[in-house]
Amino acid sequence: MNTLSHNVFGYGSLLWNPGFEYTQVRKVWLPDWSRRLWQGSTDHRGTPDFPGLVCTLVPNPGHGCWGLAYEVNDQDWPRIRAELDYREKDGYQLQRVNTLQNEQWLACWTYVADSSNPSYIGERPLPELAWRIRNAVGPSGHSADYLRRLHGTLLELQIEDSHVSELIRAVEDQ
Numbered sequence: 619m620n621t622l623s624h625n626v627f628g629y630g631s632l633l634w635n636p637g638f639e640y641t642q643v644r645k646v647w648l649p650d651w652s653r654r655l656w657q658g659s660t661d662h663r664g665t666p667d668f669p670g671l672v673c674t675l676v677p678n679p680g681h682g683c684w685g686l687a688y689e690v691n692d693q694d695w696p697r698i699r700a701e702l703d704y705r706e707k708d709g710y711q712l713q714r715v716n717t718l719q720n721e722q723w724l725a726c727w728t729y730v731a732d733s734s735n736p737s738y739i740g741e742r743p744l745p746e747l748a749w750r751i752r753n754a755v756g757p758s759g760h761s762a763d764y765l766r767r768l769h770g771t772l773l774e775l776q777i778e779d780s781h782v783s784e785l786i787r788a789v790e791d792q
Contacts (some may be wrong), residue, residue: 627726630673637658646717669762709735748788
């Protein structure tokens with residue numbers, strides 16, 4: 619890693635739409651966290667009256683989450699961070715995490731929406747999550763389109779995620 623750079627860990631929509639310039643992208647493993655569609659989206663994939671669902675990370679010791687680390691130049695970081703802060707404003711907080719690539723640690727910034735934010739939906743029965751995903755729509759489109767795009771991107775990246783796979787089956791079976 620260039621010492622004059624920052625890395626951003628993407629695990630949701632950043633996988634297919636980072637929305638910023640980067641110098642390098644790497645597939646990395648984030649230990650002890652799992653990707654979950656437990657964050658309500660009132661500004662992208664739903665509305666304040668009917669939030670859609672998007673990804674967040676939840677602590678999960680002994681497990682992990684594959685994603686992409688985007689390296690950005692130090693001089694671009696303040697602008698990119700401001701753009702990401704705006705994009706991830708609905709309950710997300712910037713957090714430092716340590717990822718692994720080929721047994722080498724790589725520090726990354728990522729956005730996590732935990733249970734303390736007002737848009738957090740949290741763990742719910744699979745049928746309830748699927749129902750919300752099928753029915754929610756916001757300025758950025760349907761929550762189901764987000765899930766389909768996430769699932770397709772994970773397949774392209776050869777990343778298996780049982781939570782996403784279970785949700786896509788539940789949404790598509792209805």
